Amino acid sequence: MSFDADVAVIGVGSIGSMALWRLAGRGLAVHGFDQYGVPHDRSAMGGETRMFRSTSPREPVYVSFAAASLTFWQQLEAETGRELLTLNGELVLGAENAPHIVNVLNSVRAFDLEHELLDERDVARRYPQQRMRPGDVGVLDPNAGFLRPELAVLTAARRAAELGAVVHTHTPVTHVEPDADGVTVTTAQRSYRYQHVVLAGGPWVQRLAPQLAGKIQVRRPIQVWYAADDPAAFAPERFPITLRPEDDGFYAFPSVDGALVKAGPTGPFKQIVPDPDQLDRTVGLDEVRGLNEIIRQYLPGLHPDPIRVSAYMDGYTADNRPIAGWAENTDRVVILGGFSGLGFKYATAFGEVGAELVTDGKSTFDLEPFAPDRELMAWPDQKREG
Numbered sequence: 001m002s003f004d005a006d007v008a009v010i011g012v013g014s015i016g017s018m019a020l021w022r023l024a025g026r027g028l029a030v031h032g033f034d035q036y037g038v039p040h041d042r043s044a045m046g047g048e049t050r051m052f053r054s055t056s057p058r059e060p061v062y063v064s065f066a067a068a069s070l071t072f073w074q075q076l077e078a079e080t081g082r083e084l085l086t087l088n089g090e091l092v093l094g095a096e097n098a099p100h101i102v103n104v105l106n107s108v109r110a111f112d113l114e115h116e117l118l119d120e121r122d123v124a125r126r127y128p129q130q131r132m133r134p135g136d137v138g139v140l141d142p143n144a145g146f147l148r149p150e151l152a153v154l155t156a157a158r159r160a161a162e163l164g165a166v167v168h169t170h171t172p173v174t175h176v177e178p179d180a181d182g183v184t185v186t187t188a189q190r191s192y193r194y195q196h197v198v199l200a201g202g203p204w205v206q207r208l209a210p211q212l213a214g215k216i217q218v219r220r221p222i223q224v225w226y227a228a229d230d231p232a233a234f235a236p237e238r239f240p241i242t243l244r245p246e247d248d249g250f251y252a253f254p255s256v257d258g259a260l261v262k263a264g265p266t267g268p269f270k271q272i273v274p275d276p277d278q279l280d281r282t283v284g285l286d287e288v289r290g291l292n293e294i295i296r297q298y299l300p301g302l303h304p305d306p307i308r309v310s311a312y313m314d315g316y317t318a319d320n321r322p323i324a325g326w327a328e329n330t331d332r333v334v335i336l337g338g339f340s341g342l343g344f345k346y347a348t349a350f351g352e353v354g355a356e357l358v359t360d361g362k363s364t365f366d367l368e369p370f371a372p373d374r375e376l377m378a379w380p381d382q383k384r385e386g
């Protein structure tokens with residue numbers, strides 16, 4: 001039986017573009033499919049910047065993914081001459097006994113990661129843009145910073161194409177059918193045959209992976225840009241990524257255009273997206289009021305009235321861990337999905353996971369926490385909840 005190529009990557013977004021590059025770099029014949037252009041602005045990858053960090057305010061398992069991702073990000077930069085990652089540091093703020101501070105400190109101590117623990121006065125002196133609460137501390141991760149997501153996706157896809165990959169843009173895949181000998185991939189135009197498939201469909205992934213039905217909830221985080229009184233004070237050299245992941249918390253990026261500072265809320269998500277084809281891109285005033293107040297409180301050098309707003313979406317699992325591994329009952333289809341708001345920084349490592357599974361049948365990464373068949377609560381009916 002003949003194949004159109006060795007592997008197809010379905011979804012050439014954040015993770016899929018990296019899988020495509022890692023596969024093409026191994027000399028495999030690879031096809032990528034995306035329903036939109038590569039990159040585009042209608043899913044998880046938009047909004048100019050994404051945080052990268054070496055530490056982990058969530059779970060220690062991510063530390064090894066961060067280390068590998070950093071190596072691969074730097075490899076992609078070296079292969080293409082494009083600057084994608086700026087390591088200007090990250091400041092995680094909060095009460096000394098807050099779970100995210102405890103987790104970050106545990107991860108830096110367990111893995112002997114470079115860091116500085118700053119008290120309230122240290123932070124106020126070194127970063128006068130920040131307003132601290134009495135008793136707050138800051139953990140500075142110098143090996144953190146920001147990625148340029150749209151440029152990174154474009155760069156990886158272009159590099160993969162240079163290495164021989166073929167990318168079908170504006171080509172939605174409607175069906176993926178594995179069998180004993182390979183996988184049939186169907187689009188509106190025709191069917192293709194591959195030895196393996198990597199499913200990296202982001203917010204749409206469960207449509208092509210029936211075993212995930214109900215297990216990924218698509219949510220709509222917003223991002224908000226504020227004008228700075230003194231833009232130079234928010235330049236990357238002076239203003240590290242800031243993260244205060246509390247219910248009334250926020251994150252903020254340095255200014256990448258010399259004028260505006262992007263921020264977002266870290267509290268519980270309010271909006272669920274019942275149908276990712278119908279993402280509501282309009283951000284209402286009521287959605288940003290809470291963040292405006294948070295910005296007024298913690299970053300007084302910003303005008304707390306938004307200049308720009310945007311909405312994107314990501315797929316969330318009930319345990320907030322990605323899904324990475326073989327699909328049910330087949331060693332032909334790899335699933336990489338449900339990145340739960342944390343996936344971009346690790347996109348190169350998870351792309352490598354896809355390439356390893358396809359070429360070696362196993363991964364050098366610990367994938368147990370991410371197993372597609374792990375006990376994963378199904379979300380309530382998303383239409384009713386939305």
Ligand SMILES: Cc1cc2nc3c(=O)[nH]c(=O)nc-3n(C[C@H](O)[C@H](O)[C@H](O)COP(=O)(O)OP(=O)(O)OC[C@H]3O[C@@H](n4cnc5c(N)ncnc54)[C@H](O)[C@@H]3O)c2cc1C
Nearest residue numbers: 011013014015034035043044051173202339341343344345
């Ligand atoms: C607002 C926001 C801020 C975030 N901030 C951070 C951050 O600072 N740091 C961080 O690490 N992470 C962050 N994340 C999370 C991170 O961006 C996501 O986890 C990651 O981008 C998910 O990548 P993905 O490849 O799964 O999805 P996507 O990048 O959306 O890619 C999926 C692709 O699949 C395509 N596709 C789907 N179905 C089909 C089909 N049937 N046929 C063809 N193509 C298909 C889509 O068109 C899309 O291009 C953030 C997410 C959001 C939304």
